Amino acid sequence: xxxxxxxxxxxxxxxxxxxxxxxxxxxxxxxxxxxxxxxxxxxxxxxxxxxxxxxxxxxxxxxxxxxxxxxxxxxxxxxxxxxxxxxxxxxxxxxxxxxxxxxxxxxxxxxxxxxxxxxxxxxxxxxxxxxxxxxxxxxxxxxxxxxxxxxxxxxxxxxxxxxxxxxxxxxxxxxxxxxxxxxxxxxxxxxxxxxxxxxxxxxxxxxxxxxxxxxxxxxxxxxxxxxxxxxxxxxxxxxxxxxxxxxxxxxxxxxxxxxxxxxxxxxxxxxxxxxxxxxxxxxxxxxxxxxxxxxxxxxxxxxxxxxxxxxxxxxxxxxxxxxxxxxxxxxxxxxxxxxxxxxxxxxxxxxxxxxxxx
Numbered sequence: 001x002x003x004x005x006x007x008x009x010x011x012x013x014x015x016x017x018x019x020x021x022x023x024x025x026x027x028x029x030x031x032x033x034x035x036x037x038x039x040x041x042x043x044x045x046x047x048x049x050x051x052x053x054x055x056x057x058x059x060x061x062x063x064x065x066x067x068x069x070x071x072x073x074x075x076x077x078x079x080x081x082x083x084x085x086x087x088x089x090x091x092x093x094x095x096x097x098x099x100x101x102x103x104x105x106x107x108x109x110x111x112x113x114x115x116x117x118x119x120x121x122x123x124x125x126x127x128x129x130x131x132x133x134x135x136x137x138x139x140x141x142x143x144x145x146x147x148x149x150x151x152x153x154x155x156x157x158x159x160x161x162x163x164x165x166x167x168x169x170x171x172x173x174x175x176x177x178x179x180x181x182x183x184x185x186x187x188x189x190x191x192x193x194x195x196x197x198x199x200x201x202x203x204x205x206x207x208x209x210x211x212x213x214x215x216x217x218x219x220x221x222x223x224x225x226x227x228x229x230x231x232x233x234x235x236x237x238x239x240x241x242x243x244x245x246x247x248x249x250x251x252x253x254x255x256x257x258x259x260x261x262x263x264x265x266x267x268x269x270x271x272x273x274x275x276x277x278x279x280x281x282x283x284x285x286x287x288x289x290x291x292x293x294x295x296x297x298x299x300x301x302x303x304x305x306x307x308x309x310x311x312x313x314x315x316x317x318x319x320x321x322x323x324x325x326x327x328x329x330x331x332x333x334x335x336x337x338x339x340x341x342x343x344x345x346x347x348x349x350x351x352x353x354x355x356x357x358x
Contacts, residue, residue: 183220
């Protein structure tokens with residue numbers, strides 16, 4: 001009787017999960033994982049014999065399994081109880097969430113310097129050119145308990161960049177709390193001193209008077225990956241007359257303002273800055289009739305930097321080589337004595353194969 005009761009209970013549980021999985025509401029996007037979830041493929045007898053269709057079905061079932069996030073959270077809690085200090089290379093320290101960077105790759109960093117030198121030598125030789133390195137927040141981690149990326153080695157290897165390209169050291173202009181607690185990006189209201197340092201070294205006018213607009217709650221990249229059960233944080237954006245009057249040309253959308261408020265609360269709320277990273281963007285300062293221009297070769301960090309630099313330029317062009325080929329993107333530019341800035345984070349430098357420079 002006891003064994004029969006166990007079998008019945010087991011079958012009830014199995015069929016309950018089947019029922020819930022079939023009839024539960026299916027979401028299109030996982031805001032925790034910041035990605036689109038798999039869609040149900042067409043199911044036919046032929047497709048069931050096809051490996052790719054079967055894998056698609058497996059992905060759909062895994063993405064929409066009922067209580068999926070609860071099971072993910074349980075796994076994380078168990079690993080923490082067992083003393084594991086990181087979960088999928090993520091860990092918590094000093095009220096911040098961190099992710100280990102990939103192991104230092106000398107070849108990737110060397111490729112990065114070669115790509116920067118190639119861009120300068122073939123397109124901008126003789127122009128005022130600069131580069132700056134944005135460290136991941138782990139750079140400011142002061143606990144030897146956690147493995148640390150070889151930042152000093154990377155910085156030393158970056159000296160292979162052409163000496164005609166001036167280095168601007170911004171590492172002392174920010175600290176750990178300049179970064180979002182749940183994300184790897186810098187807070188825009190915490191980089192005013194950083195942009196001031198760039199303005200001094202690059203000799204452009206910088207207006208440091210801003211009004212702050214607050215958005216809440218902001219959930220960064222690591223919030224979803226660790227299924228953090230705590231309140232979000234503030235995301236502040238900075239306004240002044242120049243920023244508010246500026247016009248943006250985005251190669252992939254019709255959005256034409258500095259800040260895209262509708263992006264807040266979506267899969268990636270950081271896309272409120274310039275409506276997210278794209279291959280090619282132009283920002284026009286409509287408060288001046290004539291002036292210098294700036295070209296920034298960038299990753300996602302520049303989305304919050306560029307608006308603050310606009311007071312010194314009539315036009316800022318942003319090029320993201322992760323999404324477009326160099327030669328194709330340069331066809332959009334007429335060289336006219338622009339300032340050039342290579343602004344990249346250490347993670348991109350250490351994984352420079354993503355930059356489409358051939």
